[in-house]
Amino acid sequence: MSTAADSATAQTSGSFLRGRVASFLAVAPLGVWTVNHLWNNLSAFRGGKAWEESVTDYSHPVAQMFTGILVLVPLMLHTVWGIGRLFSSRPNVGHYPMWENVKYLVQRLSAIGVLFFLAAHIFKAMIEPRLRTGHGERFEDIAWHMRHHPPTLIVYVLGTLAVAYHLANGITTFAMGWGLVSTKAALRKSEWLNWTAFAILLAMSWGSIYAMWLAGA
Numbered sequence: 457m458s459t460a461a462d463s464a465t466a467q468t469s470g471s472f473l474r475g476r477v478a479s480f481l482a483v484a485p486l487g488v489w490t491v492n493h494l495w496n497n498l499s500a501f502r503g504g505k506a507w508e509e510s511v512t513d514y515s516h517p518v519a520q521m522f523t524g525i526l527v528l529v530p531l532m533l534h535t536v537w538g539i540g541r542l543f544s545s546r547p548n549v550g551h552y553p554m555w556e557n558v559k560y561l562v563q564r565l566s567a568i569g570v571l572f573f574l575a576a577h578i579f580k581a582m583i584e585p586r587l588r589t590g591h592g593e594r595f596e597d598i599a600w601h602m603r604h605h606p607p608t609l610i611v612y613v614l615g616t617l618a619v620a621y622h623l624a625n626g627i628t629t630f631a632m633g634w635g636l637v638s639t640k641a642a643l644r645k646s647e648w649l650n651w652t653a654f655a656i657l658l659a660m661s662w663g664s665i666y667a668m669w670l671a672g673a
């Protein structure tokens with residue numbers, strides 16, 4: 457006969473497993489793909505043709521579909537789990553204003569920023585151009601908007617700031633959660649990893665935005 461304690465244990469191990477899966481998917485393939493996507497966007501410095509070849513053109517529709525599934529399904533799963541975490545955990549930085557608690561709060565605030573940014577970005581940059589014109593976004597379009605449409609520029613600057621923080625800090629919490637970082641010395645080093653990753657991701661994002669802004673003149 458199963459008891460209330462059994463069902464509580466089953467529930468806890470279920471949510472533990474979901475947490476593990478969501479955490480893993482956030483790093484691979486999602487985090488890896490994000491870094492690759494930011495890297496590809498830097499080809500904006502080499503002009504429109506190079507950017508379109510790296511970012512929006514696919515050799516075959518099947519390759520495009522495969523990439524879409526490989527990225528969008530893990531993103532959806534992580535997002536559903538993340539929204540659940542936002543409602544089920546409470547930041548305690550008001551009572552204990554420690555550095556780690558501040559980072560915990562910012563991780564959650566950045567998650568909300570990433571959520572809104574990705575909803576707008578996926579629709580405006582991926583879905584809408586294909587529905588309207590049958591192909592991916594053109595470089596001249598995005599470059600023009602970066603230069604002449606301030607809301608686009610602001611959304612990209614703030615959205616990529618949120619992504620850079622969320623992923624960089626997420627890599628650190630991932631390393632802690634999976635037992636890769638446990639000693640005090642390793643924790644100190646992970647702080648370096650956190651801020652170095654943040655600086656690199658932000659430089660890649662804002663670098664691409666700057667290249668588009670220049671090209672849109």
Ligand code: HEM
Nearest residue numbers: 479482486487535538539541567570571626627629630633
């Ligand atoms: C490009 C998209 C995203 C990437 C690469 C990403 C990556 C990550 C990583 C690596 C972690 C750390 C996992 C761990 O500590 O084991 C994390 C945590 C988290 N993510 Fe995301 N994420 C993305 C989008 C989102 C979205 C759209 C949400 C929606 C709300 C979200 C909500 C969260 C939350 C709440 C946490 C903290 C969970 C916790 O520590 O309890 N993420 N994310």
